[in-house]
Amino acid sequence: MTVFEVVDGIAAAMPAANIDTDVIMPKVFLKGIDRSGLAAGLFHDLRFDDQGRPRPDFVLNRPDHAGARFLLVGPNFGCGSSREHAVWGLRQFGIRALIGTSFAGIFADNAANNGLLLVSLAPDRLMPLMAAAEAGPLSLEIDLTDQHIRYPGGDLHFEVDERLRHSLMSGLDRIGETLTHAERIRAFERDYLGERPWLAER
Amino acid sequence: MAGRRTLYDKIIDRHKVMSINHVRGPGESLLLYVDRTVLNEYTSPQAFSGLRGAGRGVWRPETALGVIDHVNSTAPVRDNRSADRGAARQMAYFIENGREFGIEIYDVLHPLQGIEHVVLPDIGWVTPGLVIAAGDSHTTTYGAFGSVGFGIGTSDIEHLLATQCLVYHRLKTMRAGVDGLLAPGVTAKDLIMALIRRIGASGASGHALEFTGEAISAMGVEERMTICNMAVECGARVALVEPDAKVRTYMAGRPRSIAPHHLDRAAALWADLRSDADARFDAEVRLDAATVAPMVTWGTSPDQAATIDGHVPDPGSLRGAEASAARQAIDYMGLVPGMALADIRVDRAFIGSCTNARLSDLRDAARVLKGRKVADGVRAIVSPGSSTVRREAEAEGLDRIFIAAGFEWRQSGCSMCLAMNDDVLAPGERCASSTNRNFEGRQGSGGRTHLMSPAMVAAAAVRGRLADVRDFGAVR
């Protein structure tokens, strides 16, 4: 997993509310058995028309937004289906962080498992950033070491869960970490299933 | 603290292996023990590849069950192969993973195959007080049994298979109190759609949502499943209903149900599965069931809904972001602001999905269809939620009612709920649908979905446009 410390780049504005994971990664890209090839599917029906031609007005197709690393998004981003393909697609497209006001729960967990940083800001703090990005390509820098977003004309502190910050910065193996507690899990299991023998049967 | 806990917190407390960040209450990180999971062919493959890559096994394979449901055809003759190469590869890899890791798989030919969230209750595998996490957002369905169910992504499926646990963040709690009783012709689907409209698509975000009140107690377990299933569309990560005697009756005699000699001991544990009288919730919402009317969506988010006697809104009368969302949705849906919902013509009708394809749902729809015909120009299909439901429906003759009315009687699967198989809307086609999501392109690129109850789908199919089921005189 790529480690996140200080990342800079262009931020693209996608202010609509309730952008769901069906829109982020349409179903035709869900037929794989590995994680690859999903950059092509990202926002597919927004990026391309029904002939497969790029829609020139879609923000990520604009030449001055090429290589965007951040998305500024509307409320409840990532709602709907649990498909982690949405997060894989964002990462494979080169997106490192999303800045918004709220994110759907499963999407947020998937982001955390894939090194995609989600920054939640109060609506009045997001507004100036969103306005600046909508006015033209906005360059910004996210510094996870001191939790700041810096951009021409502003500097914002943001909060992030400490464990999450640590794992984004170090790229931890979460399963490996849980398995260090294997003995405690087994002890729990003996007690719990002892009380519920029917759950120990098939 | 004893004596002041919600049902949600009681279940989480009993499944806590250890606290991770030692916060108390919402925001606590903990290692959570998971009782059961169900896997499907499209969100699980990368989890198995991950296990292989790391040389890890599955902690307790007997606590997982795999079901092929998302990509399979619902054609009358069942086949484990698929003409679609992607689907064929996913099904084959799924079966191979089950064999290699010792997980039982219900493939397309299995007599108990169906939509995962219909299958687990069908076989009696969902009992009160469990934690069930699965790679699908509608895992909330199991709240109808007083179990904590929630959706996870593929990385967490891998984590769960390898460790039987998840790193979990305790949710806030919310209570939806539903006073009074639903009027005739108004269903559980209408109630949850009314709640979603009221609190919005993220109204319960970050919360475990417990449903209480007279209307909920009066409901059957399948209706509660509809409510808990669709609670995810207002952002709830977990939905719950206190388990009662109806739940015990529902579970009895099913193939994987708890053995009778354990029942007394189990019931003693279940007796405590209720929120304490003085438990505090972080948020509350109240609804009067008697005022709920049959609902339909007009937009592309489940909260863009109205009662069937209503109209497509005029975005000019709405505020800010809501207005622009409405404008975009009305444009996508090919509607006109101010038009009566009952004037909207449909091309397709679909009864299916984990929200509304259980036996009681099929009975509701059949009651409307009996002695009637699907309107000219409407293509209508019904895909029972599971092969078990399909057999039970056939045993009481429901298939003959659907077929006589002009519906196609299909096999089971997710089918047109997300259209990963060949049940797809063509661009611009409009569908009355008993499913849960009306997102842009959900039932096919450019397709237009109106969500409603199965009885309302039947009514729309007969009339050829959205219709009020109460005009059909066949309501319960």
Ligand code: SF4
């Ligand atoms: S029926 Fe629809 S909502 Fe339910 S599991 Fe299948 S695709 Fe998901």
